[in-house]
Amino acid sequence: MASEKHFKYVILGGGVAAGYAAREFDKQGVKPGELAIISKEAVAPYERPALSKAYLFPQNPARLPGFHVCVGSGGERLLPEWYSEKGIELILSTEIAKADLASKTLTSATGVTFTYEILLIATGSTVINLSDFGTPGADSNNILYLREIDDADKLVAAMQAKKGGKAVVIGGGYIGLELSAVLKLNDIDVTMVFPEPWCMPRLFTADIAAFYEAYYANKGVKIVKGTLAVGFDANANGDVTAVKLKDGRVLEADIVVVGVGARPLTALFKGQVAEEKGGIKTDAFFETSVPGVYAIGDVATFPMKMYNELRRVEHVDHSRKSAEQAVKAIKGKESGESVPEYEYLPYFYSRSFDLSWQFYGDNVGETILFGDSDPTSAKPKFGSYWIKDSKVFGAFLEGGSPDENKAIAKVAKTQPPVANLEELKKEGLQFASKI
Numbered sequence: 001m002a003s004e005k006h007f008k009y010v011i012l013g014g015g016v017a018a019g020y021a022a023r024e025f026d027k028q029g030v031k032p033g034e035l036a037i038i039s040k041e042a043v044a045p046y047e048r049p050a051l052s053k054a055y056l057f058p059q060n061p062a063r064l065p066g067f068h069v070c071v072g073s074g075g076e077r078l079l080p081e082w083y084s085e086k087g088i089e090l091i092l093s094t095e096i097a098k099a100d101l102a103s104k105t106l107t108s109a110t111g112v113t114f115t116y117e118i119l120l121i122a123t124g125s126t127v128i129n130l131s132d133f134g135t136p137g138a139d140s141n142n143i144l145y146l147r148e149i150d151d152a153d154k155l156v157a158a159m160q161a162k163k164g165g166k167a168v169v170i171g172g173g174y175i176g177l178e179l180s181a182v183l184k185l186n187d188i189d190v191t192m193v194f195p196e197p198w199c200m201p202r203l204f205t206a207d208i209a210a211f212y213e214a215y216y217a218n219k220g221v222k223i224v225k226g227t228l229a230v231g232f233d234a235n236a237n238g239d240v241t242a243v244k245l246k247d248g249r250v251l252e253a254d255i256v257v258v259g260v261g262a263r264p265l266t267a268l269f270k271g272q273v274a275e276e277k278g279g280i281k282t283d284a285f286f287e288t289s290v291p292g293v294y295a296i297g298d299v300a301t302f303p304m305k306m307y308n309e310l311r312r313v314e315h316v317d318h319s320r321k322s323a324e325q326a327v328k329a330i331k332g333k334e335s336g337e338s339v340p341e342y343e344y345l346p347y348f349y350s351r352s353f354d355l356s357w358q359f360y361g362d363n364v365g366e367t368i369l370f371g372d373s374d375p376t377s378a379k380p381k382f383g384s385y386w387i388k389d390s391k392v393f394g395a396f397l398e399g400g401s402p403d404e405n406k407a408i409a410k411v412a413k414t415q416p417p418v419a420n421l422e423e424l425k426k427e428g429l430q431f432a433s434k435i
C-alpha cells in the first residue's frame, strides 16, 4: 500500500541550496520531525563544484564525506548524522514525479506521498543532453555528462579504463575548461571543441580568453573553435570511437565529455506557479506566486536589486545565500519579525590547473584589461574591469590573494566613477585596493 508522510517544511531537492537551507532552519529553530529533505541523490547535500575539480584529481581526490555542505564556504560539515541528531529527515534516493501545489502534495516515482505546509523548491538544474537534439550516436558508451556524484564516478571509471587515451570535451564554458584540465592531469590527451570564437564567451572578453587558451595550449590541451559536434561513431560494443565535426573533421575519442549548458528543473510545477526567464518567479524573499511555496538556488528568478532586474543565477554562492534568505523569511513570517530584501552581488569563480579566478558584478559596457596576462609568466596575475555610464560595473581577477579578491568585490559593489579608461588600465589592481 502506498504510504503518506507529513512534514511542516519540505525541501524538494538535496543539493547545495537544500543543505544551506537545513543549516539555517537549525539556526532559526526547528523541532524534530518538522523538516524533511527529499532528494533523488543517494547522499546528503554536498558542495557540487567539487565534482569538476578535486573529485577528479589523479592524486588524493576529494571524496565524501569530505565535501558535504557547508565546508565550501568555510562552515561546519553537515554529515548524515547531523541531520538525524537534529531530527531532520533526509529522504534520499527518492525522486518526486508529481507535485500538486493546490493540495500541497508531492508524489514519488514509487508512489509515496508527502504533504507539507511550506515547500522549498530546490531542484537545481539538469545538463543539456546531446541526445535531446537527436545528434546521431549521442547515446554511445563513454559519452559523459557531469551534474551529480554518480556522473562523476562514471567519469572517474572512464578515466581509469582509458588511461593514456583520447578525450574530446564538447563545450567551452567553465565546465569544459575545468574538465579539460583534470582530464589532462589524468594523462589523457584532450581536445576541446566549441562553436564560439573564444572560450567562456558569456563572461570572458577576447583578451581574457586569449590568456586561458594559450595557457591550456602550453599544457598540451588542443582547442578546436568555431565548429560543432554533429555526430559520433561507435564500435561493435557501442563504445564511442570518434567525434564528427560540422566542418568535416573527425576526432578520435575514447571518452567524450559534454558540457554544453544546463536548464533549471521546473517541469514538475508547470502551469501551477508563475515563471520568468526560464525559472520560477519569486519575490525578494524567494516566495513564489503560490503563498507558502519558495524557490531557491538555480531554479529561482528573483529581483536582483542592484541592477533593478529579474534574474536567474546558476552559481553556488547564490544557491547558498538564497537558501538562507528564504528560511529567514519563512521564520520571520512566523515570528512577526521583518527580514530585509535580498541584496545580491553576483559572484562566480573557477579553478583549473594552477589557475584561479573570481568575478563580481555585471559584465556590461566597455572593458579594460590590466596586469600580467602573459600565459608563460611564473605567476600570472591580471584582471579586467567592465565600465558602464562611467562607473565600474564588473571586476575579474586571475591569481588574486584573498585581500585582492575582496578589493575587486568591493569595486563591483560600490561602482566607483571612472574618469579615464587609460588611467584605470595603468592603475589596474591599485584602483580596487584603494576603494
Ligand SMILES: Cc1cc2nc3c(=O)[nH]c(=O)nc-3n(C[C@H](O)[C@H](O)[C@H](O)COP(=O)(O)OP(=O)(O)OC[C@H]3O[C@@H](n4cnc5c(N)ncnc54)[C@H](O)[C@@H]3O)c2cc1C
Pocket: 012, 013, 014, 015, 016, 017, 018, 038, 039, 040, 041, 048, 049, 050, 051, 052, 094, 095, 096, 097, 122, 123, 124, 125, 146, 147, 148, 175, 265, 268, 296, 297, 298, 299, 313, 314, 315, 316, 317, 319, 347, 348, 349, 350, 351
Ligand atoms: C560540476 C559542477 C561544477 C560547478 N562548479 C561551480 C563553480 O566552480 N562555481 C560556481 O559558482 N558554481 C559552480 N557550479 C554551479 C553550482 O553547483 C550550482 O549553482 C548549485 O549547485 C545550485 O544549487 P541548487 O541547490 O539550486 O541545485 P543542485 O545543487 O543541483 O541540487 C539540486 C538537487 O535536487 C535534486 N532533484 C532534482 N529534481 C528532483 C526530483 N524531482 N526529486 C528529488 N530530487 C530532485 C537533485 O538530485 C539534486 O540533489 C557547478 C555545477 C556543477 C554541476
